[in-house]
Amino acid sequence: MAWRRLWSGAFSFEATIGGKETFYPEYQQHPVLRVCLDTNVLVAAFATRGLCADVMRVVLAEHQMIVGEVVITELREVLVRCIKLPVATVDDIVALLRAQELVPKPRKPSDVPIRDPHDRWILASAVVGRADVLVTGDQDLIAV
Numbered sequence: 001m002a003w004r005r006l007w008s009g010a011f012s013f014e015a016t017i018g019g020k021e022t023f024y025p026e027y028q029q030h031p032v033l034r035v036c037l038d039t040n041v042l043v044a045a046f047a048t049r050g051l052c053a054d055v056m057r058v059v060l061a062e063h064q065m066i067v068g069e070v071v072i073t074e075l076r077e078v079l080v081r082c083i084k085l086p087v088a089t090v091d092d093i094v095a096l097l098r099a100q101e102l103v104p105k106p107r108k109p110s111d112v113p114i115r116d117p118h119d120r121w122i123l124a125s126a127v128v129g130r131a132d133v134l135v136t137g138d139q140d141l142i143a144v
Helices: 038-048 051-060 069-081 087-098 117-128
Strands: 004-005 013-018 020-028 034-037 063-070 100-101 133-135
Touching: 034 038, 034 051, 038 051, 038 069, 051 063, 063 069, 063 087, 063 117, 069 087, 069 117, 117 133
Parallel strands: 034 063, 034 133, 063 100
Antiparallel strands: 004 013, 013 020
């Protein structure tokens, strides 16, 4: 018996029963989630190879990525100022993200008490965008 991932995100199921191999395509479908990636995850995804880049690839391929204007603004600043990427490269990254579902800046930050006031805007963007999942490495947001 073996499980194999198909390009569509579905799973196929193979079994050998009585010496005969049987193939069951799309045996189990996974749900499409609305996923919001925090700025720190996007910075790591574009600056390095690793877990964050892998997560972003899976989200783009198999789920609905939602991106807040708040995240794009912060990401642009970090990629240019801290990572020192060329402005043209950052413009291409922003264009890629703007091609996803874009969440405008919320009218007000989240009421949830978080140490960093900027994180309240990130959380509010995820809520306004109806995110099923907020992926972050920020300990203040993880604690929520």
